[in-house]
Amino acid sequence: MKDITSAIQIIPLNNYIVLSMALFSIGLMGVLFRRNIIAILMCLELMFNSANLLLTAFSAYHSDPTGQVFVFFIMIVAAAEVAVGLSIVVMMKRNVESVDINLLNHLKW
Amino acid sequence: MVDPIPYINLSWLVPAFPLLGFLVTGLANKHLKHNLAGIIASVMVVLSFAVSVSLFFILRSSGQEAVTVTLFNWIAIGGMNIPFAFLIDHLSLTMMLIVTGVGALIHIYSIGYMHDDERVNSFFAQMNLFTFSMLLLVMGANYLVLFIGWEGVGLCSYLLIGFWFKNPAYNYAARKAFVINRIGDLGFILGIILIFFTFKSVTFSEVFSQAASFHAGSPVITLITILLLVGAIGKSAQIPLFTWLPDAMAGPTPVSALIHAATMVTAGIYMIARSSILYNLAPITLNIIILIGLATALIAALIGLKQNDIKKVLAYSTVSQLGYMFLALGLGAYSAGVFHVTTHAFFKALLFLGAGSVIHAMGGEQDIRKMGGLRKKMPLTYFTFLTATLAISGIPPFSGFFSKDLILSKAFEHNIILYILALGGALLTCFYMFRLLFLVFFGEKRLAGAHPHESPKVMTVPLLILSALSVFGGFLNIPSLFGGDSRFSTFLQSTVQTNASEELSHSTETGLILGSLLLLALIIVYAYRLFVSKAVVPAKDGESMPLFSKLIYNKFYFDEIYTAVFEKPFGFLSDFFYHKIENTVLDPAVDSIGQVTEHAGTLLRRLQKGNMSFYLFAMVAGILLFIIFILIV
Numbered sequence: 001m002k003d004i005t006s007a008i009q010i011i012p013l014n015n016y017i018v019l020s021m022a023l024f025s026i027g028l029m030g031v032l033f034r035r036n037i038i039a040i041l042m043c044l045e046l047m048f049n050s051a052n053l054l055l056t057a058f059s060a061y062h063s064d065p066t067g068q069v070f071v072f073f074i075m076i077v078a079a080a081e082v083a084v085g086l087s088i089v090v091m092m093k094r095n096v097e098s099v100d101i102n103l104l105n106h107l108k109w
Numbered sequence: 110m111v112d113p114i115p116y117i118n119l120s121w122l123v124p125a126f127p128l129l130g131f132l133v134t135g136l137a138n139k140h141l142k143h144n145l146a147g148i149i150a151s152v153m154v155v156l157s158f159a160v161s162v163s164l165f166f167i168l169r170s171s172g173q174e175a176v177t178v179t180l181f182n183w184i185a186i187g188g189m190n191i192p193f194a195f196l197i198d199h200l201s202l203t204m205m206l207i208v209t210g211v212g213a214l215i216h217i218y219s220i221g222y223m224h225d226d227e228r229v230n231s232f233f234a235q236m237n238l239f240t241f242s243m244l245l246l247v248m249g250a251n252y253l254v255l256f257i258g259w260e261g262v263g264l265c266s267y268l269l270i271g272f273w274f275k276n277p278a279y280n281y282a283a284r285k286a287f288v289i290n291r292i293g294d295l296g297f298i299l300g301i302i303l304i305f306f307t308f309k310s311v312t313f314s315e316v317f318s319q320a321a322s323f324h325a326g327s328p329v330i331t332l333i334t335i336l337l338l339v340g341a342i343g344k345s346a347q348i349p350l351f352t353w354l355p356d357a358m359a360g361p362t363p364v365s366a367l368i369h370a371a372t373m374v375t376a377g378i379y380m381i382a383r384s385s386i387l388y389n390l391a392p393i394t395l396n397i398i399i400l401i402g403l404a405t406a407l408i409a410a411l412i413g414l415k416q417n418d419i420k421k422v423l424a425y426s427t428v429s430q431l432g433y434m435f436l437a438l439g440l441g442a443y444s445a446g447v448f449h450v451t452t453h454a455f456f457k458a459l460l461f462l463g464a465g466s467v468i469h470a471m472g473g474e475q476d477i478r479k480m481g482g483l484r485k486k487m488p489l490t491y492f493t494f495l496t497a498t499l500a501i502s503g504i505p506p507f508s509g510f511f512s513k514d515l516i517l518s519k520a521f522e523h524n525i526i527l528y529i530l531a532l533g534g535a536l537l538t539c540f541y542m543f544r545l546l547f548l549v550f551f552g553e554k555r556l557a558g559a560h561p562h563e564s565p566k567v568m569t570v571p572l573l574i575l576s577a578l579s580v581f582g583g584f585l586n587i588p589s590l591f592g593g594d595s596r597f598s599t600f601l602q603s604t605v606q607t608n609a610s611e612e613l614s615h616s617t618e619t620g621l622i623l624g625s626l627l628l629l630a631l632i633i634v635y636a637y638r639l640f641v642s643k644a645v646v647p648a649k650d651g652e653s654m655p656l657f658s659k660l661i662y663n664k665f666y667f668d669e670i671y672t673a674v675f676e677k678p679f680g681f682l683s684d685f686f687y688h689k690i691e692n693t694v695l696d697p698a699v700d701s702i703g704q705v706t707e708h709a710g711t712l713l714r715r716l717q718k719g720n721m722s723f724y725l726f727a728m729v730a731g732i733l734l735f736i737i738f739i740l741i742v
Contacts, residue, residue, distance in 0.1 A: 032722065102720060104719070105721070
């Protein structure tokens with residue numbers, strides 16, 4: 001544990017913050033601008049993981065294990081979310097023969 | 110002696126019979142046999158006449174002057190308490206007897222007259238409703254019950270004037286009657302409201318007993334009486350609201366008889382006589398009534414000189430006679446006014462029914478220029494028409510002489526100029542009535558192809574009864590000059606408060622009567638020479654005539670003046686509001702409110718297109734804005 005912590009601390013904290021912001025922004029842009037629902041789900045994962053990375057980095061720098069415990073929770077939630085999301089994708093494929101989210105506008109009046 | 114009150118309490122039967130008749134004939138008019146409705150309706154009115162007669166004797170033997178019969182509590186809100194009650198006293202009994210008696214004869218006559226009309230059953234239903242409304246009007250013990258009857262006769266007159274509604278001109282006449290009456294009704298209802306405001310009651314007895322505490326000429330009383338007068342002017346066809354009555358000739362002739370003699374136009378006279386206590390406190394209003402009455406009597410008589418429609422002549426003569434009644438009311442001689450109502454009911458009903466008989470015989474022709482020589486063909490009609498003409502002209506001993514002479518002598522007491530003008534009106538009346546008589550019944554037959562015949566018994570018997578009444582009706586009120594006791598006036602004394610005035614000396618009165626008789630005789634001789642000896646026939650339509658004749662012939666252009674003064678500006682105003690206000694301000698304003706809502710809806714709808722990317726974008730944008738907001742603040 002000590003080794004991992006010290007290994008993380010080799011890289012300065014700012015680098016982690018910049019990296020995770022970059023990852024988060026890439027994910028966000030993907031969510032906003034991709035039309036393929038599978039790509040959107042993947043981008044969502046990217047955003048989750050950027051948050052995870054930041055949590056881990058702060059946890060190490062502050063010598064507080066709570067952040068790393070939190071990461072595990074997020075991973076579990078993300079796994080569940082992907083399960084639900086992918087099943088929606090399957091249903092969508094069956095109903096509209098496509099994975100383009102702009103076709104999902106039939107529920108409006 | 111038996112207690113008379115329980116019998117008098119049955120007085121609700123009087124209006125109940127015509128109401129029952131109306132309900133039966135009105136609701137079942139599709140199922141009744143062709144002439145059954147007429148018989149039912151006539152029986153109902155005869156029954157109610159019988160009840161009125163017995164009420165008259167019961168009241169007389171009871172020694173009481175007035176009995177109030179309360180049927181039920183009608184309006185009770187807080188301090189306001191208006192019962193639905195009838196007032197049985199000498200004035201209302203007189204009117205009830207006229208309405209039911211003359212009304213019954215008109216109903217019976219109508220059985221014959223309306224025999225061939227396909228809607229005869231609804232005709233009788235409406236006639237019964239008319240009688241019912243009028244009875245309600247004269248029997249009501251407060252102004253509100255009176256008002257129901259007042260509006261009821263207005264409605265029925267509308268229905269009956271427009272009875273032959275397939276003719277648009279008749280519909281127009283009906284509408285005109287209704288609208289002009291409405292103008293009067295507005296004044297009347299304002300008067301009632303003001304009465305309630307002043308006296309906190311609309312019941313006659315309470316109002317009149319409280320009125321004693323007001324001094325003569327007090328502004329409130331004057332205003333009340335003027336407002337009531339406006340109603341009476343509308344209903345009783347006085348200047349300036351008289352134009353509806355001649356047009357009301359559009360209805361079947363029995364309807365004209367009913368409107369002119371028994372119901373409707375006498376309502377205004379009755380109402381003023383009923384409110385005599387208030388009017389005595391308002392000398393200004395009385396002077397206005399004198400002016401209106403005299404002007405109406407003269408102008409209508411002048412117009413009557415040149416009319417060529419048999420019913421129009423009679424219509425203007427009614428307007429003129431109503432003017433005399435108003436004159437009597439204005440002079441404070443209320444009983445003289447009511448007495449003239451009574452005799453007028455007899456002879457005017459007779460004149461109209463006689464005219465109906467003539468029209469019936471001529472196959473619907475109403476133009477007197479096309480009649481003539483009917484005396485030999487229709488002796489009964491001629492005879493009865495003659496008695497009525499003598500009565501309306503005021504030839505003794507016919508009924509009209511007594512009533513008109515009473516009014517004239519009252520006018521003489523008041524002012525000599527008034528007397529001369531009123532006498533002039535009476536002479537005009539005499540002239541146009543004899544002109545009518547001579548043109549219709551004397552001379553040569555002027556319409557080729559017509560086969561006049563005497564009317565059936567069901568029509569002539571009512572004529573004969575009415576003619577007996579026209580001849581002898583005047584004996585109800587023989588003045589002291591002829592050794593009588595003015596029974597009718599005395600009878601009404603308890604109800605209507607007559608302004609005290611000094612009696613004329615008998616020699617003056619004799620002189621006046623002899624003078625007026627001489628003039629009447631001259632007029633009749635002149636009319637005879639003009640229309641029988643020289644056989645002058647009135648000019649055809651469109652022929653040129655002297656200016657004054659033209660003025661009279663065109664009824665002093667009253668209708669045209671009203672059109673120019675009221676109708677045109679009103680139409681112009683409506684047009685202006687329609688084109689300038691409605692079309693350019695109101696409509697666009699309302700429309701633009703709608704359009705704004707619609708546009709806003711279209712804009713907001715884009716937020717809810719169902720486009721997922723947009724939702725996501727909006728969500729992110731929202732979060733970003735939120736963060737920025739937090740960072741800044």
